[in-house]
Amino acid sequence: MLVVGVLTLLLSGVPVSPGLDTAALRAPFQDTLFHLSSPRSAIDSIDVPGLRIDGDTIRPRRRRAVEVGEWYSRRLTVHRYVAYATIPIFALQYAAGNQLYTKGAGAPTWAKTMHRVGATTLAGMFTVNTVTGAWNWWDSRSAPQGRVLRTVHALTMLGTDAAFTYAGAKLSNEAENSADKRKLHREIALISMGASVASGLVMKFWNH
Numbered sequence: 001m002l003v004v005g006v007l008t009l010l011l012s013g014v015p016v017s018p019g020l021d022t023a024a025l026r027a028p029f030q031d032t033l034f035h036l037s038s039p040r041s042a043i044d045s046i047d048v049p050g051l052r053i054d055g056d057t058i059r060p061r062r063r064r065a066v067e068v069g070e071w072y073s074r075r076l077t078v079h080r081y082v083a084y085a086t087i088p089i090f091a092l093q094y095a096a097g098n099q100l101y102t103k104g105a106g107a108p109t110w111a112k113t114m115h116r117v118g119a120t121t122l123a124g125m126f127t128v129n130t131v132t133g134a135w136n137w138w139d140s141r142s143a144p145q146g147r148v149l150r151t152v153h154a155l156t157m158l159g160t161d162a163a164f165t166y167a168g169a170k171l172s173n174e175a176e177n178s179a180d181k182r183k184l185h186r187e188i189a190l191i192s193m194g195a196s197v198a199s200g201l202v203m204k205f206w207n208h
Contacts, residue, residue, distance in 0.1 A: 072139050079132040082125050083200050089125070090193045093118040101186050105176065119168050126161055133157060146207045153207075156199040163192040 092114055099111035137154045141147070167188040175182035 072136055075132040075136050079129055079136065082129050082132075086122065086125050087197065089118055089122055090197070093122070093189070094193075097186060097189065100175075101182055104179075104182070119172070122164065123168065126157075126164060130157065130161055149203065149207050153199050153203050156195055160192040160196045160199075163188050167192070 096111040096114040096118060099107040100115060103111075133154060137150055140150065167185050171181050171185040171188070175185040
């Protein structure tokens with residue numbers, strides 16, 4: 001406060017005590033006074049999010065362009081249509097699987113045939129979407145927008161791949177002779193279906 005008071009007196013021209021060395025008091029403030037009265041600030045450039053201020057000029061910060069392969073959009077189209085096509089296959093698998101779950105060996109032939117065909121079809125579809133999805137995830141790894149969502153989706157689908165593989169390759173044969181294995185097979189399949197659909201819907205509506 002004392003320094004501010006002395007500075008105010010010096011600037012206003014009010015006389016001070018004859019015993020004070022005013023030149024010595026003014027010296028520390030000369031540079032500051034010069035910069036405050038100068039038309040340009042002592043700070044030549046300031047960085048703020050989205051802007052760069054150079055002296056008196058404000059320029060929008062340019063976003064760095066992120067390039068992806070020319071096949072990115074084609075793989076994305078294939079990925080989406082295959083994902084849409086899995087939904088009716090899921091429905092058929094549920095209908096056939098429910099017959100097998102409730103009736104066991106006495107289930108109708110169409111249910112046994114449909115369940116095997118559906119499982120094979122889903123295995124092929126998930127393989128296609130795993131390849132196209134992983135490829136596009138790697139191509140877009142440098143794009144910050146939606147990166148977390150794409151990564152969570154990729155990890156979720158890899159998890160459902162593993163769950164479907166376990167349910168089909170390991171539990172399907174055991175389920176024919178064991179009620180417990182049949183129940184476990186059904187639970188894993190339904191959870192995997194639900195996770196796949198939910199993750200796909202999140203990507204459709206929130207990944208822009």
